[in-house]
Amino acid sequence: MDKEFQFEHRLGYRILRWVLLIALLSGILLSTAQAFIDAWRVSDELDQQANQSLALVREAASQAVYSIDEELAQQVVDGLFQQQAVRMASITHPDGEPLARRQRPLLPADYRPLTDPIFLPERSYRTPLSRGGNDPTIYGYLDVNYDTSYTAASWLERATLTFLSGIARAVVLAMVLFCVFHILLTRPLFRIIKSLSRVNPDNPGHTLLEPPKGHHKDELGLWVNATNNLLMAITENLEKQAETEARVSRLSRYDKLTGLPNRELLLANLGSYLDEHRRNNQSLAVFCFGIDDFKGVNEQHGYHMGDQLLQTVAERLNGDGPNGPLVVARLGSDQFVVVDRHLRDGYQGAATSEWLLQRIAQPISLAGRVVSVTATIGIALYPADADHSEQLLQRAEQTMTLAKTAGRNQFQFYVASVDQEIRSRKKLEKDLQLALPSHQFHLVYQPQINLETRRVIGAEALLRWEHPEHGLVPPDQFIPLAEFNGSIVDIGLWVLDQACAQAAEWTKAGMPIRIAVNLSAVQLRQDDIVDTVLSTLKRHAIPPGRLELEVTETGFMENLDSAIEKLSRLRSEGINIAVDDFGTGYSSLTYIKRLPLQHLKIDKQFIHDLLVNEEDTRIANTIIDLGRSLNLDVIAEGVETEEQEFYLHNRGCQLAQGYYFSKPLKPDDFARFVTDFHHKITVDSTER
DSSP, rough: OOOHHHHHHHHHHHHHHHHHHHHHHHHHHHHOOOHHHHHHHHHHHHHHHHHHHHHHHHHHHHHHHHHTTTHHHHHHHHHHSSSSEEEEEEEEOTSSOOOEEEEEEOOOOOOHHHHHHHHHHEEEEEEEEEEBBBBBBOOEEEEEEEOOOOOOHHHHHHHHHHHHHHHHHHHHHHHHHHHHHOOOHHHHHHHHHHHHHTTTSGGGGOOOOOOOOOOOOHHHHHHHHHHHHHHHHHHHHHHHHHHHHHHHHHTTTOOTOOOOOHHHHHHHHHHHHHHHHHHOOOOEEEEEEEEHHHHHEEEEEEEHHHHHHHHHHHHHHEETTEEEEEEEEEEEEEEEEEEEEEEEHHHHHHHHHHHHHHHSSSSSETTEEEOOOOOEEEEEEEEEOOOSSHHHHHHHHHHHHHHHOOOOOOOOOOTTHHHHHHHHHHHHHHHHHHHTTTTTTEEEEEEEEHHHHHHEEEEEEEEEEEETTHHHHHHHHHHHHHHHHTTTHHHHHHHHHHHHHHHHHHHHHTTEEEEEEEEOOHHTTOOTTHHHHHHHHHHHHHOGGGEEEEEEEHHHHHHHHHHHHHHHHHHHTHHHHHHETTTTSSOOOOHHHOOOOOOEEHHHHHTTTTSSSSHHHHHHHHHHHHHHHTOOOOOOOOSSSSSHHHHHHTTOOOOEEEEEOOOOOOOOOOOOOHHHHHHHHHHHHHHO
């Protein structure tokens, strides 16, 4: 037996040596192949990065070389040098004369002798500069050289790690294979197989395997014990299957993100609470609240931060409120429900609402950022408002929805008129579907004045709805409904068509002015919006420069890249682009720099208290200064007094509109206003 063992021992080590040798050779070859494949991929990514960088600045570079604007050209070059890998960037005329140029030396590195033959010391890229559209003329070239050492360093680090890990895996694999060969002993396996054949499949845990003699404490013994444990686990698993199914059913009734009960479980529990309160003649309150502008939190900070915020809110609400323990649930998205039991009256419900608003409004730290949010709460009371769980929850939700339309960071109790208000909104939404085909819409035009020349240079087209029963419906009531149900697309096309037709008519009458038309977020998401606008201009023979499209900050932030692409195409055709209500949304320099803008419109809420409210005055001044620094014209909306007009003019605001000059007018009245306004200015100038 000793000789046989020694022979097997020697054979085992011979197998080990061969397995190690083959595994090492395989690991080296595979690691080398992986390194070269990674080099090819890195090289391709470097080319893609360079091409993307050229594409991002091509339009600005084309504008610089076309306008022979050395300052803009140098800004483009300096912008490219924000990338660490850029070694040289230049914008040149077709004859080779540089308009702007900047370069820096190659990065000295010890690994260059190894990586330069693979990636080259530097890579050069060139793109011709033209205005696009129907003008194929090449006005110059944009050249960029990338230093490959930064990419090569990253590749070399990965290649080294790949090579070492490949060898390590080879060694581990060789040892595993050696162990497999070492433990494959025929006789013990045969005995184990015989024991296995006697196992009852219906009840495997009652018939266990017998370990081979002499192997109770070695690897084979462990294997047999593990197999026996598996057989016993299978038996236990069958017994626990019912428990597992019950647990899965329970988990399906809880919110995965916050761990709170979901709507299904809430309604079940709420039904039990109502039965208890009905027997004890007690009151109960259901608070339904939603985080104000939660969509904006997601867009500004990311969806991961939004999830963390929801989890933090859920943690803050768990526990006791001002009247005792609270029951908290999550309905979905940013909506939560809190149930406060055993109340004496509605005043306790109000106290709970104030407590909830304070708890939610406390600043939240998310990954180093401090975020403050508010909530709007709708409250329904049992038994005053409803006596069934679903109806009680529904009325709390309805009250919250209506409360949000009136403002933020507040609470509102359910009243019987809530149902009537909801039905009225539904009726208004239904009437809105008939407004366009029934010719109930019309446009009015508010003059836009150049404060320097005192001339009317444009008009903003404003939509009005003359309802056959209710008269004039305010735009802030029906525009959100139109955007919600999608009818804003057809309405917006009608507005654009009518405004362009009116512009053409004024042009024929010798009054060529620019028409500003609002473009909603829903319209901007349409794939064919660019072609639609261009075909409308062509149909009415309106030069693109006579049209200005106004978009809100919240309108294009939903899909910034797509919005930039569409607005850039419109701008390339000569159409003016303006940001409406600037300062009320995100007001980020990131998108202002990327968007093809010509105008910023200061929202009227900052003009209303100009010179009265110091904060509003500072905001207006900041927007004017921002427009001047970015070479954008600034339009002030809602100018109502001579003092506001005088201050804005002296502060550098170029354009203004508002009731100080004129209210929105019908086309004929607008034409008369322009004539009278210009005549008055001429007379005043003559008298002076």
